[in-house]
Amino acid sequence: MRGKVSIFAGLAAALAFGAPAFALPIDDLPRLVTNAGHRALIVDGAPYLMLGAQANNSSNWPAQLPMVWPAIDALGANTLEIPVSWEQVEPVEGQFDFSYVDTLIDQARAHHKRLVLLWFGTWKNNSPSYTPQWVKTDNARFPRVIDKSGDRKPSLSPMFEETLKADARAFATLMRHLKAVDSQHTVIMMQVENETGTYGSVRDYSATATKLFNGPVPEALIAARHLHPGTWTEVFGTNADEFFHAWYVSRFVDQVAAAGKAELDLPMYVNAALRDPVKYQDPVTYSSGGPTWNVLDIWKAGAPHIDIIGPDIYMPDTSSYLATLKSYDRADNPLFVPETGRGYEYGRYLYSVLGRGGIGFSPFGMDYTKEANDPAMIPPDAATRLEPFSANYHLIAPIAREWARWALDGEVWGVSEPDDRSAQSLDLGRWTATVTYGMPAFGNAGYPANFKPVPRNPQGAEGGILVARLGPDEFLVTGRMARIEFSPKPLTGKHMQFLRVEEGTFVDGKWVMHHLWNGDQTDWGLNLSTVPRILKVTLATY
Ligand code: DGJ
Numbered sequence: 001m002r003g004k005v006s007i008f009a010g011l012a013a014a015l016a017f018g019a020p021a022f023a024l025p026i027d028d029l030p031r032l033v034t035n036a037g038h039r040a041l042i043v044d045g046a047p048y049l050m051l052g053a054q055a056n057n058s059s060n061w062p063a064q065l066p067m068v069w070p071a072i073d074a075l076g077a078n079t080l081e082i083p084v085s086w087e088q089v090e091p092v093e094g095q096f097d098f099s100y101v102d103t104l105i106d107q108a109r110a111h112h113k114r115l116v117l118l119w120f121g122t123w124k125n126n127s128p129s130y131t132p133q134w135v136k137t138d139n140a141r142f143p144r145v146i147d148k149s150g151d152r153k154p155s156l157s158p159m160f161e162e163t164l165k166a167d168a169r170a171f172a173t174l175m176r177h178l179k180a181v182d183s184q185h186t187v188i189m190m191q192v193e194n195e196t197g198t199y200g201s202v203r204d205y206s207a208t209a210t211k212l213f214n215g216p217v218p219e220a221l222i223a224a225r226h227l228h229p230g231t232w233t234e235v236f237g238t239n240a241d242e243f244f245h246a247w248y249v250s251r252f253v254d255q256v257a258a259a260g261k262a263e264l265d266l267p268m269y270v271n272a273a274l275r276d277p278v279k280y281q282d283p284v285t286y287s288s289g290g291p292t293w294n295v296l297d298i299w300k301a302g303a304p305h306i307d308i309i310g311p312d313i314y315m316p317d318t319s320s321y322l323a324t325l326k327s328y329d330r331a332d333n334p335l336f337v338p339e340t341g342r343g344y345e346y347g348r349y350l351y352s353v354l355g356r357g358g359i360g361f362s363p364f365g366m367d368y369t370k371e372a373n374d375p376a377m378i379p380p381d382a383a384t385r386l387e388p389f390s391a392n393y394h395l396i397a398p399i400a401r402e403w404a405r406w407a408l409d410g411e412v413w414g415v416s417e418p419d420d421r422s423a424q425s426l427d428l429g430r431w432t433a434t435v436t437y438g439m440p441a442f443g444n445a446g447y448p449a450n451f452k453p454v455p456r457n458p459q460g461a462e463g464g465i466l467v468a469r470l471g472p473d474e475f476l477v478t479g480r481m482a483r484i485e486f487s488p489k490p491l492t493g494k495h496m497q498f499l500r501v502e503e504g505t506f507v508d509g510k511w512v513m514h515h516l517w518n519g520d521q522t523d524w525g526l527n528l529s530t531v532p533r534i535l536k537v538t539l540a541t542y
Pocket residue numbers: 057125194195271312339364373
């Protein structure tokens with residue numbers, strides 16, 4: 001049986017006896033697993049950390065791919081997220097052309113990269129712009145959302161069977177094709193639609209939709225959320241319009257995903273255009289019905305075939321970014337950031353995502369196609385644009401498999417430099433770690449004579465630290481532009497001493513020491529700079 005039972009049994013046994021986990025056949029399907037609330041994406045039978053990068057929207061053509069791979073290679077990403085659009089695979093109804101998909105998979109293998117395919121179908125940033133012309137031009141068969149005033153919005157309505165049937169058939173045909181051509185699972189995960197929902201109308205106000213809106217909330221939602229039955233307005237009050245739309249969009253997407261999984265059971269996720277995580281926003285001003293933080297419970301009930309809801313984070317300030325990570329990191333939702341801004345200041349948040357046990361991270365617009373949809377963020381020199389993502393990916397790549405395994409065991413920590421550069425504290429059980437930014441290699445504020453804080457990189461904050469437990473007093477530490485210091489817990493008058501600080505790396509799963517750190521390298525805490533360094537630290541008290 002390929003099912004989850006054998007996987008979990010294998011995992012439990014391996015964790016119990018310290019043996020290597022997941023003795024699965026190499027050709028087994030990628031999947032998500034959970035261990036006591038901690039998650040991993042399993043690829044080739046072992047936990048996989050997705051150091052991702054998403055190509056630009058119009059890079060999904062063979063002619064564009066030569067400008068995509070060099071950026072992905074230079075970044076050190078292990079996974080490319082790239083669209084497969086409905087218009088390109090089914091330009092004529094019922095006639096499919098997967099030549100682009102085949103080219104893409106061949107090239108990914110040649111570049112030793114995995115793929116996440118983004119199904120641009122009924123929704124792409126709320127609109128049907130990537131549907132075939134035979135869909136776009138037939139509003140009678142594929143109705144659009146009607147707003148309160150009776151006007152048509154760009155968005156297709158989720159209420160209509162023909163739209164669902166056509167989209168689900170195309171997606172299922174794609175998955176059947178993948179099953180035929182991708183036995184080695186170069187494609188590890190699928191995104192179903194892109195930033196669903198509707199801008200400019202909270203729901204579909206067509207006669208068909210309104211009739212359902214005036215009826216009872218479906219039993220499945222009532223049961224899933226333990227609600228008292230009633231009409232949408234009776235059950236959800238002022239949220240009724242938005243929750244109604246979210247339910248029908250989620251049901252639509254779930255059925256597309258289910259049709260695809262019936263052909264090939266890969267992990268599937270949706271990405272979310274965000275509602276402000278802190279300030280109130282009227283749903284008419286964001287993509288209403290999409291999986292914004294306030295409707296995650298509706299989506300979880302409506303779309304059980306969707307394994308992950310991932311936030312597309314384009315808010316570089318620390319409080320918005322961290323609030324968003326917190327709201328999408330739930331017991332029923334593994335943390336995965338399928339898109340984030342490509343500006344310099346976004347790179348540091350990889351540390352926060354990994355510290356929460358996230359399964360992956362992927363900046364958007366990472367290719368050399370020179371698409372100018374975001375001109376302010378594209379410095380002339382393409383290599384510069386990849387910083388600091390590339391620096392972080394190159395730092396972490398050698399330990400990516402190990403990190404994913406430690407995250408599944410639940411003993412990882414990570415923080416990124418906050419906008420105000422304040423110090424952060426990590427609770428490591430018997431130890432507390434303090435992470436500070438702007439510290440020079442020597443000294444601290446307590447010794448002002450030789451203390452000269454390092455100014456922040458004018459391009460933006462870039463610091464971050466990762467810690468994983470290797471033993472009761474032994475930790476793996478890495479990071480960038482940050483200092484980490486340790487103190488024993490509780491503070492019983494004892495002091496911390498480094499027993500041993502090794503710099504090295506993992507090779508084929510085994511730690512290989514390069515040299516020891518001591519003296520100036522440890523007297524003022526462990527200072528990580530822009531030079532990639534991985535440390536194995538053993539602590540003791542005196
Ligand atoms: C979020 C969308 O999901 C992407 O496809 C893209 O449109 C970016 N926004 C902005 O460039």
